[in-house]
Structure formats: C-alpha cells, structure tokens
Amino acid sequence: MDKILDIDNIDLKIISLLNEDAKTPYTEIAKKVFVSSGTVHVRMKKLEDMGIVKSATLNIDFSKLGYDISAFLGIYLEKSSLYDTVIERLKEIAEVVSAYYTTGNYSIFAKIICRDTNHLRLVLDKIQKVDGIDRTETLIVLEESINRPIQFFDKEK
Amino acid sequence: MDKILDIDNIDLKIISLLNEDAKTPYTEIAKKVFVSSGTVHVRMKKLEDMGIVKSATLNIDFSKLGYDISAFLGIYLEKSSLYDTVIERLKEIAEVVSAYYTTGNYSIFAKIICRDTNHLRLVLDKIQKVDGIDRTETLIVLEESINRPIQFFDKEK
C-alpha cells in the first residue's frame, strides 16, 4: 500500500551498485543483476521519474582542492518564525552546503566548507550578519572518519 | 608551490560541470569548456590519479525509499583515547553514514539514516551499547532545506 512497494530487489541492487560507482556501464550492472541492459535502463528511468534517483555527483576530495576546513554550525534565531527567510539568505552564501531543521536547541543546523581559517572567519562573519540570526556555535571538523552511502541489503521477500 | 597549482580553471570547470551531473558525456563537457573531448579525458584521469575525484555516486531521495528519518548524533566518550576503536565499531553499523572528529563538546559527531522511529530507536540502542560510549545527544532532522555541492567559480588567474 506504499509507494515503496513499487521498488523491488532488482531496483535496490541496481541503486546499490550504481551508488558505489555511478559510472558503471549499464551492461555491467545488467550482468551482475542477471537481467538485460534494457531492463536496467527501464528501471533507472522509472527511478528517475519517481524522483528516487535525483542525479549523479562526483565525490570530491575538497581538501586536495584547497578547501581544507569544514564546520557544522548550530544557529540560534531571534524568532523561530524567521526560519524560511534565514534559509533564503543562507542559500546565497556559496560556502553553505547544507542546512537542516532539527530537534534540539538549534533553530538551524548547517554545514559549511572553507579554504582555510581566514576564509572560515569571513564566512562566519557573513553568517552572523544575517538578519534574524542571534548567535552560532561552531563545530570545526578536524577529521572525517566515516563518509559513505547507506547500504540496503536484499530484504528477503 | 602548492599541489593546488597543478589544477587550473579548465580542471575546475570540468569538475563543476560534472559535479552537477556526473553522467554528462565528456563530449558535451568538452564543448562547454572549449577543449577537445580527449583533453577532458586526460584531465579527468589526472584528477582521479591525484585522488581529487574519488568516485561518482547517485543522489538518492532516501525518504522515497522508506528511509524517512535521519539524525545527527553528538557522542560523548568515556575517554577520548577510545576514538579510533569506537569509530571501528560505528563502521560496522550500516545506518551510520558519517562520523567526524570535531571541536566542541562532542567526542564524535555522526549522522545516521533510518527507516522510521522504531528503526531509529533500535539503532540508537545499538550505538549506546558500544563500549566506550558514555552518552549521546540526538538531533533529529525534520527538514532538509539545503543540500548541494560547493560551487567554486573561476578564480581569476
């Protein structure tokens, strides 16, 4: 009775394999899943049409590109009703890569990526100047120990 | 004097374009960057060899796959020297998608993705039972308002 029922193990297997390497040819996926490559196409088209697979992106080592510091920000708003307008302001700041509405003390929980400590300071300044933001707490990332996709295994029938 | 100097604007442009859609054919990238597709190949090979481009992954809407709840966890350890061993335990828990060593009060900051509140409870239980973990704080994600790659523009020469 759930839209999830439109998705079977073949779909999940295809997603899992492509999620490890999105550039794997469909012909190769087809062999591993024991269907024809046409079926892989049809299934992927379905998954894209359903909005389950939204896009494919590169996994980039930003530190090697000179973006050496990332940080999580706990943002406190003056009034929680300001959430939407503050999010719009944050969208305009290129260094903000994600922002969430979460339970807990913070009004907004965000992540930013910066080149160095100086750049970080500039970005924090910019964020603290946004109207409606009261104050922020910064968790600077010193090490990324895990970063991987979910793995869903074959759920037995 | 920096490894970053091996990377020019052509590389950055290629990365930017492919980061929006990793499945864009190199021939199309080539046109937009005004080089031949062979050059795009060579550059991407270089970027992969340098470890800057690590892989390509799908951007999946997990909620549509039945994974409806994600949460950030602030984890307190009994002793901070236990970091490495606890990370190894967390790696064994499939629902843990990322974990960081950060400044601030938490010893480990992690993210998990679960199907529903019941599944979340199971996973939190499992995590709280890991040897060395003192207690955890949970920030449940109620809305993802921003989630995007960094955009680096052409840094003028």
Next chain:
DNA sequence: CAATTAAATTAGATTTAATCTAAATAGTGT
C-alpha cells in the same frame, strides 16, 4: 632568439556503451 626537447592537445579510428524498437514473455484479472 633560434633550436631542441618536453608536454599538452587534438583529430580521427576503434571499441564499447546507450538508446530505441519491435517481438516475446510473464502476469493479472475475469
């Protein structure tokens, strides 16, 4: 500053994959 060498880029040929179509197969409900 010309000549030599090295590096990067390119066009073109070949291999491989994506995509499309029509036929075959498997499911569904009556």
Next chain:
DNA sequence: ACACTATTTAGATTAAATCTAATTTAATTG
C-alpha cells in the same frame, strides 16, 4: 483458459568512450 497489460529481451542504430599517432604549444638551453 482467455484476453489484456505490463515487463523484459534481443537486436539494430546512434552516440560516447577510449586509444593512438600526429600536431600544436610551451618550456629550456646554448
């Protein structure tokens, strides 16, 4: 069992990836 629908498949066509050799560009040195 029959008709209807949806899914899968093989095969053909189109398009892209990959490789190679040649050219162009840039860098280096006498």
